[in-house]
Amino acid sequence: MxxxxxxxxxxxxxxxxxxxxxxxxxxxxxxxxxxxSEQWLGSEMLSKFQEGLIMTQNFVRLSYxxxxxVIAVALYEGYKYKKFERDTITxxxxxxxIATGLMFGYYYIPDIVNMQLAGEAMTKTEAFVNTxxxxxxxxxxxxxxxxxxxxxxxxxxxx
Numbered sequence: 001m002x003x004x005x006x007x008x009x010x011x012x013x014x015x016x017x018x019x020x021x022x023x024x025x026x027x028x029x030x031x032x033x034x035x036x037s038e039q040w041l042g043s044e045m046l047s048k049f050q051e052g053l054i055m056t057q058n059f060v061r062l063s064y065x066x067x068x069x070v071i072a073v074a075l076y077e078g079y080k081y082k083k084f085e086r087d088t089i090t091x092x093x094x095x096x097x098i099a100t101g102l103m104f105g106y107y108y109i110p111d112i113v114n115m116q117l118a119g120e121a122m123t124k125t126e127a128f129v130n131t132x133x134x135x136x137x138x139x140x141x142x143x144x145x146x147x148x149x150x151x152x153x154x155x156x157x158x159x
Contacts, residue, residue, distance in 0.1 A: 009157055012076050013150060019069040020146045023139060026062055031055055049120040056112060063105035066142070070101035073149065090152045096145035100138050108135035 034055045038044040046054075077094040080086070111131050115122045122128060 006157075008076070009153065012072060013153055013157070015069060015072055016146055016150045016153075019065055020143055020150065022062060022065055023143045023146070026058060027136075027139065027143075030058055034058070047120075049116075049123055052123060053116060056109075056116060060109055060113070063109050066101045067105045069146075070098050070105075073097050073101075077149075085156070087152070089148065093145045093148035093152065096141055097149060100142035100145065103138050104135065104142060108138060 033040065035048070035051050037046050037051055073094055077090065081091070108131065112128075112135065115125075115128045115131065
């Protein structure tokens with residue numbers, strides 16, 4: 001592996017790790033704190049709808065990092081594919097990272113934002129609940145696929 005590709009690989013792994021960390025932090029720390037603000041403020045100052053608006057803005061900003069990561073994954077793994085450095089597990093993980101990353105940023109987030117713009121009543125409908133649940137499952141698949149990509153690329157880089 002030449003010097004520049006090794007540096008690119010390190011930067012790529014750092015980006016994947018940072019994105020995985022951001023996704024996990026948003027889901028494990030930010031969401032529970034945001035949706036239980038009464039525990040931290042002493043009384044219920046925000047409604048669930050208002051907390052949802054705040055959380056949505058966190059995920060809108062996270063979608064920018066997810067989109068940048070999807071582009072990096074497509075370019076890096078595409079280059080490695082063209083160089084015949086392929087394996088089935090990496091290809092499957094790459095597909096899931098790209099597919100779920102794009103769904104997160106360009107399907108779920110805009111759909112949830114539009115439903116929130118329709119008002120609080122819309123966020124209590126079955127359509128919103130199902131969309132929200134789908135986005136949770138989607139981001140978990142994205143995180144798992146990112147982890148697989150990190151591990152597989154670390155294994156190859158450490159040979």
